[in-house]
Amino acid sequence: MRVAVVIVTYNSADVLEGCLRSLASGARGVELAAVVVADNASADDCLTVAKRVADLPVITVQLGRNAGYAAAINAGVDALDLDELDAIYVINPDCRLASGSIVPLAECLKTPGRGIAVPYMVNPDGSLQPSLRRRPSVRRAVVEAVIGGDLAGRLGRLGELVTNPREYERPGPFAWATGAAMLLSVPMIREIGPWDESFFLYSEETEYCLRAADRGWLTWYEPASVIEHIGGDSGTNPALAALLIVNKVKLFRRRRGRPAGAAYYLAVLLGEGARALAGRKISKASFAALLRPSEVWLP
Template sequence: MNSPRIAVVIVTWNSAAVLPGLLASLDAGLGRLDRQVIVADNASADDTVAIAERSAIGCTIVQTGRNAGYAAAINAGLAAADPYDAALILNPDIRLEPGCVEALYASLRDGVGIAVPRLYLGDGSLAWSLRREPTLLRALGEAALGRRAGRHPRLGETVLDEAAYERPTTADWATGAVMLVSTPCLDACGPWDESFFLYSEETEFALRARDRGFLTRLTPQARATHLEGESKVSPRLWALLAVNRVKLYRQRHSSAVTALYWLIVLAREVSRAVLGHPRSRRATVALVRPSALRNSF
């Protein structure tokens, strides 16, 4: 019997400093699974492509020709893949632990279309990678309490219950730095939404998969490290994150409800901007005038 075949899609942009470590972890992470490793590069100006070309693991290089964003690079990588049973989507700063992908693949059953590992940060601490669907109440809870609102399921998106990361846990979505997606799920959902340059693309895809009957589930015995998972986001990227949160909400709700959601997100950023936070000042401007972001990427 043939081993399942995994299309490994690594999205890169000036990733020369971190890509070698990921490539070195792939063999142990994939174990006995057959694989095709595809590096979808967003016009890196450093040695990223040369590193991939020299890698002993054997990489197919796909050049997007520009800094096209995460979703567009995923689509380009998948379009170049040979037939596969599941696609492994990876950030270049991921490090897979032995057997990680085999455990994820074994989880793609009973309606699971997206399997994610238990993630750790570069310092060894647990990454809070599971998320709940955005709602008005959760936006309000996070505006008032910040991330700690996630301790209460109705008030926050981030799942902060450590026990949820110790058992197979179904979530509305999960951070997209590493995820294994079944071919049936990809076929049902179609391409990733390239209108999201960065942030909310994994949210949109996971919610779209759920709409079509495919679950997102944590596989606790599958483990990986995300080196830059909690690194501070620049004001420019924080502004993009805020704008894309509203954009995603607008896709799934009426204009009137979205206007209220926008007001809550804006109030959060304004309150922090008044306290002198540069990220929130930039986000406030972008939420009021999204066109200000257009020439930033």
């Protein structure tokens, strides 16, 4: 299969070279047609780093401003000739591909109806990084508010986040997955169109997977493909955590309407409020942001 890679960067020079260096090995067994580095006006030397990895077919795209993750993906895809490709692998710059890890994902997309293939994601120490999600619902939001997302994700199908390690042992369809690594089929890209740029950061991958599912395209998980993800700081940075929560509620309301959206909002607000009272800093920021979403910080 002919595969291109799109990497979105924003002040990512410290991790980008490691990602690029892993691509040649990770792409064994497929034709790596192009590597697009779409840069959101980084203040560091991201683009210099991208250009010095000489053994890769690197294309750099400069957005000229910090336009957000979805906008940078769209710019990266626009720089490619879809007629020459079978799939596009969208990955974060803090990802490292295991040898031959694109092939199992590419094989997944050969099955009709599969539009997105996602890998088994690990932390730098090799431990599982939960990346799979079930469809958002009011019931799941209530359960996660009461007992927490990690525990809810281990008890049957109660939680949205899949945290039970046994569920990562076998391939299968899921509602959505983290956007740090997604192989997208070109036929699906043509049908469902660009990523939604109204989500500056977070929930854009949720919206994309759910919109694809609306059109009959599955998001398929394949554990034979392994990728290391260093991970961002949404779990420790209050401003980013607040943006994540607000966009999560925004997307649910947009898809399900006001009555269900209001119930979902109250459930999430309850959960963040309880954790804020327990002293969790990022929940304090998230709770405040839910009360005043128009004041949420953007980079």
